[in-house]
Amino acid sequence: MTQLTVPASGRRILATRCRAVCEAPVFGFAVLLVILANAVLLGVDTYSGVAAEYHEVLKRSEDLCVTAFTVEMALRLGAHADRPKAFFRDPWNVFDLVVVSSAFVPFLRENTTLLRLLRLARVLRTARFMPQLRILLVAVGRSLPGTVSFLFVGALILYVYAMVGWICFAARDPEHYGSLGRAGLTLFLLMMMDGLGDAVHAGLAISPLSILFYASFVLLASFVLVNVLIGVVLNALEEARELERTEAREAQAGPPPPVDADQGLRRRIVAMREALDELEARLDHEGAGARPPLTGARG
Template sequence: MTHDGTTRLTPRQIVAARCRAVTEARWFAVGAFALILANAAVLGIETYAGVLHRWHDELKLVEHGFLAAFTAEILLRAGAHADRPRDFFRDPWNLFDLAVVLCAFLPVVRENATVLRLLRLARVLRAARFLPQLRIVLVAVVHSLPGTVSFLLVGALLLYVYAMVGWVFFADADPGHYGSIGRAVLTLFLLMTLDGLGDIVRDGLAISRWSILYYASYVLLASFVLVNVLIGVVITSLEEARELEREEKDEPGPPTTGTAGASERDVRDRIAAARRALDELEESLERLPAPLTHTTEATTAPVGSGHT
């Protein structure tokens, strides 16, 4: 605590405040998003063999520049949490960015061109960090996974049952579509998208008129009921993700004081310093001589008796 009553910031708090001033600036987010788009453009350019052969050295230099820029970005983000490192690792996007950057420095990754391209492609996914609507969609997809797993189990069971029924009735007459359980599953899976429905139904009617019941019931259950259930699960998860995003925006941020913008940790440190100062004042008061009140009474008593 300084002489003027303010709390002296620790080196970590100073580093965190300066890094936050950079990472919370709008130009920082715009620049990082532009780097991600440029990285995606370079990846697309490298798919042309002629361009890659002619500008190989230049593209290699550009890739090193991207790696340096993304490394500086993650270091600044980590520095912004220097006073509270645990908060950095609680953010899934920070963990994803850190993994993408660190893997690029591994010798095993750098020596494998295919893995390196996939890693560079993963950088494009970081664009979701700067696009709130896309981030909401990704969160909704993650939240819908439990419901999607149940949907997949029901769909797989339905597909298997109808594939076995199709193999039993149509294997001899239509071996191209129902000659084995694998072919029957593939046929019905494609039929779930209503692709080639007319041709398959005509082939079934040529075998038996009762096949219309088989195809009609399957299309009704697979293409309408199950697909609509999946859409409902995704829409519900999307609403939940939007509600979470809205709650995060409504939450009050940490109080800011001064130009550094003190965080909750800074406020707690200042409260602790104030308590220590109060304890020191109490100790100073306890050290004062106790007879001080008695001497005051002795000097005031004769004055009062003289007036009476």
């Protein structure tokens, strides 16, 4: 049984035509309009009266959106027919493929909650057509490791100060420092500068030295840590911008020209023949130089 394969030239033609459609500004604008229409339909479904009255219209509109997304994804897959691995190297392509294909999974279509969440995920696809939003989302993702470190250090500082607050103020202010949980909640709100004045006045009524406790905590938690977090996010944002510029340059350069295997083989054969001819000519020249000169007739 023979296996049918698409010739390389056919894949290149398909990819070229689909890429021309996908890169057209009208195509991107049309897809963006469909995404926004899907968001409007999702919002209309939250009104039970309108959803019940126009159920059939909303259902057909949803089917049209799914059809449009399916056609869009087919064109994007076709644009990578000559290099399919490049499609899956782009996280946005993988995200779009998962979101669109989920509409055809029977289990997900029967689960109303999951289906609504997946329909909501389609709204996030607007990031593909908004470069600044895409850069911001990439920056948030790249800042996660630094953010985890920030949260660990912040939790450690909060725990230490909560224990100190419980030791120093639990007897006089049990409402705010009666336990580790109460003290942690109080300091967490103070980290947001919520009720700092009242807390300082209550602490001064207990001991004048409480000002050192609150001042050091606010300095560490609200200024140092917040500035560190801002620095992590800004660094990730700059990395995301550089990554976006690199991808834009690669997209403008286009895919590498296809290599014809037969042509490359012919070039190697010609090069080998030229090398053999040169070697043969060199050997003939050296052999002629090594022969003894011919002498005249003997007398």
